[in-house]
Amino acid sequence: RGGAPSSPAPSSHILRRSFSVESGPERKVAILGAAGGIGQPLSLLMKLNPLVSRLALYDIAGTPGVAADVSHINTRAEVKGYAAEEQLGQALEGSDLVIIPAGVPRKPGMTRDDLFNINAGIVKSLCTAIAKYCPDALVNMISNPVNSTVPIAAEVFKKAGTYDEKKLFGVTMLDVVRAKTFYAGKANVPVSEVNVPVVGGHAGITILPLFSQATPATNALSEDDIKALTKRTQDGGTEVVEAKAGKGSATLSMAYAGAIFADACLKGLNGVPDIVECSFVQSSITELPFFASKVRLGKNGVEEVLGLGTLSEYEKQGLENLKAELKASIEKGIKFAKDN
Ligand code: NAD
Ligand code: LMR
Secondary structure (H helix, E strand, C coil): CCCCCCCCCHHHHHHHHCCCCCCCCCCEEEEECCCCCCHHHHHHHHHCCCCCCEEEEECCCCHHHHHHHHHCCCCCCEEEEECCHHHHHHHHCCCCEEEECCCCCCCCCCCHHHHHHHHHHHHHHHHHHHHHHCCCCEEEECCCCHHHHHHHHHHHHHHHCCCCHHHEEECCHHHHHHHHHHHHHHHCCCHHHCECCEEECCCHHHEEECHHHCECCCCCCCHHHHHHHHHHHHCHHHHHHHHHCCCCCCCHHHHHHHHHHHHHHHHHHCCCCCEEEEEEEECCCCCCCEEEEEEEEECCEEEEECCCCCCCHHHHHHHHHHHHHHHHHHHHHHHHHHHC
């Protein structure tokens, strides 16, 4: 199949499978920042995933309660909590997949880049530990600004001599989740059947949904509809930040998106064919060194970075418009990692 995103209704798959007895390869997943707004529901969803045999929950605050709570759920994964920095190594050792939602979220009026000063240091120290304790693990980076934290991670791994570009993923799945939801509502098609690639990066105009490639295709949408859908997808994070009015950013929809993306990574590791999702990865499909696009997942992580396909004139313009900001965010991350 030519790069169609993998599963029409992954949410129901996760939940349905969670009630059946599963065997399969042993897979350890570590969540760093597991007691946070994203970390808690993400820990729950990963505990429901039968592909996971061990679940390591690490946070610098609140871990014991979350780990005890999640551990009582009668599914396959054996849960352990790790509550202090001295335990980070144990949390990471043997991990196949590390998911990172550690860091501060936005408040109204902030951009994702305003989080850089705090989150860059957090991501750098966590990635230093990953390089030491589980250098072969896949890394799913959720912490913002993703456009900079992924390049930071790459530099940390390069310095440690462990970088494998196939194993580092910026999680942009929430943009895809939003684009699917908004498109289905506007085009009046069943949301479970919808696929929409979202490319570029994960902040403002760097988020570029390709509604011209959305399926099921529709001719019910005008150019203005497409522009409004694009803007709503780009501003989806801000919509939640404003609605939460100072209490943080998207957590539940992000946990869902993070769980779907992690599930896709695990399926790829397990050799399930034709797993394709969008992610911000090292890329040569544009002149930028990192770029989000459809990626085929396999036993080693990224198997193939898929091209952009045919773009509408509006999308071509959007692509040109995003490059300067995305380039600057990538360079900022690389510079931070080199200087610190
Ligand atoms: P939160 O404040 O609720 O939780 C963050 C957690 O990280 C806390 O429990 C905190 O103790 C923990 N933490 C802080 N420093 C740590 C460290 N050094 N090691 C381990 N844990 C540490 O925030 P949240 O709402 O869960 O958001 C977390 C991050 O995810 C933010 O940066 C946010 O912007 C980002 N985010 C990204 C996306 C995306 O689409 N990629 C979506 C939503 C949020
Ligand atoms: C999102 O898209 O919801 C996240 O990146 C959080 C944010 O700050 O908007």
